[in-house]
Amino acid sequence: xxNTVSWLGLAxxxxxxAVAAGISWWQRLGLQREILVAAVRALxxxxxxxxxxxxxxxxGRSIWWSWLWVAAMLGYAATVARRRAxxxxxxxxxxxxxxxxxxxxxxxxxFGLHVFPLTGRTLVPIAGMMIGNSMTATILAGRRLTDExxxxxxxxxxxLALGQDSRQAATPYVRAALRAALTxxxxxxxxxxxxxxxxxxxxxxxAGTAPLQAVLVQAVVMFLVLAATATTTVVIALGLIRRxxxxxxxxxxxxxxxxx
Amino acid sequence: MSxxxxxxxxxxxxxxxxxxxxxxxxxxxxxxxxxxTVVSGPSGAGxxxxxxxxxxxxxxxxxxxxxxxxxxxxxxxxALRRRVGMVFQRPAPFPGSVAGNLAVARPDTGTAxxxxxxERVALDPGLLDQEARTLSGGELQRMCLARTLITxxxxxxxxxxxxxxxxxxxxxxxxxxxALAAQGIAIIWVTHDDAQxxxxxxxxxxxxDGHLTVAAxxxxxx
Numbered sequence: 001x002x003n004t005v006s007w008l009g010l011a012x013x014x015x016x017x018a019v020a021a022g023i024s025w026w027q028r029l030g031l032q033r034e035i036l037v038a039a040v041r042a043l044x045x046x047x048x049x050x051x052x053x054x055x056x057x058x059x060g061r062s063i064w065w066s067w068l069w070v071a072a073m074l075g076y077a078a079t080v081a082r083r084r085a086x087x088x089x090x091x092x093x094x095x096x097x098x099x100x101x102x103x104x105x106x107x108x109x110x111f112g113l114h115v116f117p118l119t120g121r122t123l124v125p126i127a128g129m130m131i132g133n134s135m136t137a138t139i140l141a142g143r144r145l146t147d148e149x150x151x152x153x154x155x156x157x158x159x160l161a162l163g164q165d166s167r168q169a170a171t172p173y174v175r176a177a178l179r180a181a182l183t184x185x186x187x188x189x190x191x192x193x194x195x196x197x198x199x200x201x202x203x204x205x206x207a208g209t210a211p212l213q214a215v216l217v218q219a220v221v222m223f224l225v226l227a228a229t230a231t232t233t234v235v236i237a238l239g240l241i242r243r244x245x246x247x248x249x250x251x252x253x254x255x256x257x258x259x260x
Numbered sequence: 261m262s263x264x265x266x267x268x269x270x271x272x273x274x275x276x277x278x279x280x281x282x283x284x285x286x287x288x289x290x291x292x293x294x295x296x297t298v299v300s301g302p303s304g305a306g307x308x309x310x311x312x313x314x315x316x317x318x319x320x321x322x323x324x325x326x327x328x329x330x331x332x333x334x335x336x337x338x339a340l341r342r343r344v345g346m347v348f349q350r351p352a353p354f355p356g357s358v359a360g361n362l363a364v365a366r367p368d369t370g371t372a373x374x375x376x377x378x379e380r381v382a383l384d385p386g387l388l389d390q391e392a393r394t395l396s397g398g399e400l401q402r403m404c405l406a407r408t409l410i411t412x413x414x415x416x417x418x419x420x421x422x423x424x425x426x427x428x429x430x431x432x433x434x435x436x437x438x439a440l441a442a443q444g445i446a447i448i449w450v451t452h453d454d455a456q457x458x459x460x461x462x463x464x465x466x467x468x469d470g471h472l473t474v475a476a477x478x479x480x481x482x
Contacts, residue, residue, distance in 0.1 A: 157317055158352040158404070162365045163342040163411055172355075248337045250317055 014039065057120030066120035070127040074099045077131045081139055087257035088142045090243050095138055098235035099131055102228040106130050109227070115220060126224065129200070133185070133225040134232040141181035141233035145240055148173035150254040157251060166245035174237045181233045189222055198222070267328070268293035268415050268446045269314055271472070274323035276309050283309045285470030286323065293328065293415070295462030296437065296447045300454060300475075305467045307450040308349070311417045314448065315344045327415075345413035349420040351400040353392035358403055361392050365410035377406040381436050398429025402436060409440075416440065418449045422456065434460050 005013075017039035024031040056065045078095040085091055107127065109115070116122040149156055152173065159169035192198055201218035205211055244252055269291040276284040283306040291297050299307050312318040313325050316337045325332045332340065354361050362374045369377075375385035381402040387395070395403060401421055408416065418437065422430040438460060441447050451457055457464050464475040 154348060154350055154352040155354060158348060159354075159364065160317065161315055161341055161346040161348075162407065163338050164364070165338055248316065248319075248333075250319070250337075 010043075053124060057124060061120060063118065063120055063123070066123045069124055070103070073128060073131050074103065077135045081135055081142075085139045085143050087255070088146050088240070090240075091142060094142070094236055094239045094243075095135075095232075097239060098138055098232040099134055101235045102130060102134050102231040103127060105231050106224050106228050110220070110224065126221075129221055130224055130228040134228045137181045137185060137229035138232045138236050140184075141177050142236050142240060144180045145173060145177035145237050146244070146254060148176055149244055149251065150256065153251060153254075160249055160251065166249045166251070167241060169249075169251075170241045170245070174241065177237055178233050182229060185226060185229045189226060192218075192222060266293045267291060267326075269448070270326045270329075271310075271313075272324045272326070274313065274320045274325055276306070276313070276318070277321050278309070282470050284313075284320070284472075287470070287472045288323075289465065289472045289474075291446075291448055291465075292463070293446045294441075294444075296441050296449055296460050298457040298461035298464045299448065299450045299467055299472070300452060300457045300464055301467035303452055306470055307452075307467050308419055310467065310472070311346070311419050311448065311450050314415075314417050315341045315346050317346075342411040343413055344415045344417060345408035345411055346417040347401070347405050347408055347419065347421045349423055351397070351404045353395075353400055353403065356392065357389055358392050358395070359388040361403060362388075362407050362410050365407050369410055373410070377409050378403075380409060380440070381406045382432055396429070398425050398432060401425065401429075401433060405433075405436065413445065415446045415448070418447060420450055420452070423451075423453075430456070 017035060021032040021035045023029075024035060052069075055061070056069055074096065077099055078092050081095040082088075082092040107123070107130075110126060111118040111123070116126065149170065156169050156173070160166070198218055198221070200221045201214045204214035204217060209217075244254065246252060267290040271287045271289045274284055274287045275282060287310070299310060301307050309318060313320055313332075314327070316332055319333070327335065327340065327344065354364055358378070359371070359374055362377060363369055371388070374388055378385045378387060383399060383402050383406065387399070387403075392400070392403060401424075405416075405421070416437075422433050425433065434456065437447060437449070441462075449457075449460060466473050466475055
């Protein structure tokens with residue numbers, strides 16, 4: 001049994017965007033235009049991606065097109081991370097390295113151990129989930145670590161002055177940053193199914209998949225996201241330490257961010 | 261006097277530029293490896309920078325700093341920092357107990373050794389289990405000194421260590437440092453407090469506008 005949304009159905013659902021715009025108009029929020037632009041823009045982007053995905057994952061198409069798509073997602077996510085956290089030095093190359101590490105770990109387990117068959121139809125969405133979720137955790141971990149080392153410079157230099165190397169001196173702050181970045185994901189994982197139904201599962205059920213199958217897929221996705229966030233954040237944190245300290249164990253000057 | 265001749269630190273045309281300003285301008289000087297050498301001068305004169313060069317928390321833009329005849333960039337920075345301890349202007353206690361703080365300096369330090377370190381800085385060994393951040397300002401600064409002593413330094417760098425202390429704890433810190441100097445630890449003490457300089461110094465250097473000069477005899481304590 002497959003439920004499909006018709007073009008007419010899509011048009012009707014735009015009524016819901018109109019409701020949001022109507023509330024904005026009624027309450028004089030001045031957001032009507034933005035709401036409509038956002039809705040139309042999201043729709044256009046999704047349609048474009050849908051068309052591209054249709055091309056890429058259609059049966060008979062080489063899997064290399066899917067890998068190319070994944071590589072493009074990695075690169076794009078790294079530039080987004082850098083744009084959203086410009087105060088973290090060298091974030092572009094570090095984010096690229098950390099997303100790649102997470103991809104190797106997660107895709108290696110899921111496809112190497114045959115949890116899913118390796119096809120464009122499985123590779124592209126799974127890599128997308130992995131990268132999308134890692135990006136937030138990456139920025140969180142990178143920003144927290146940079147802030148900690150800047151704000152607690154006295155403590156860090158006191159540790160260095162006692163003869164600790166930069167790795168040892170940074171350890172308490174790396175831990176704090178990793179905890180801060182991973183905790184929201186752990187909380188989400190704990191609440192899954194009780195408080196909210198996650199997107200992948202909801203989508204599958206709506207599309208007509210049997211609930212048990214949808215749940216199994218969702219569980220795999222959750223574990224994927226856990227592993228991906230843990231991998232990306234640890235790579236970012238350890239990589240940043242190498243860049244924020246000099247080889248002779250001095251903490252570099254860390255300018256305060258312009259705003260945030 | 262032979263101890264006057266052996267140098268702990270030697271600065272040769274040391275220049276440090278920060279944000280376009282010459283914080284230290286071709287400083288050439290020698291600091292003896294005994295007693296207390298005070299570096300005095302107005303705030304912003306580069307005193308802290310001079311001290312931070314000595315255990316390589318910063319490096320000069322030009323010139324050479326040597327410790328006991330060896331240029332610092334030829335020494336392992338981690339080993340150097342254990343031979344040359346530093347106490348900062350603002351005490352920086354680590355989270356946890358006093359004992360935990362001392363253990364950061366050397367994890368295998370036994371209780372007897374920790375107690376001895378506290379006694380050397382006039383602190384009660386009963387404080388070992390106390391949360392470090394609950395100590396008073398004077399106690400905290402002396403705990404930081406004890407923490408540094410755990411690494412067994414030959415030389416101590418003190419960066420305005422009493423600037424946040426009241427008169428009484430300030431005097432306790434001074435006599436503690438004098439006792440350490442008498443035990444053979446060379447001390448370089450940065451301060452802008454001339455009265456303090458007169459009380460503790462075996463010799464006084466003035467740092468002003470990036471230049472270091474030796475003060476006239478008689479300014480230091482008799």
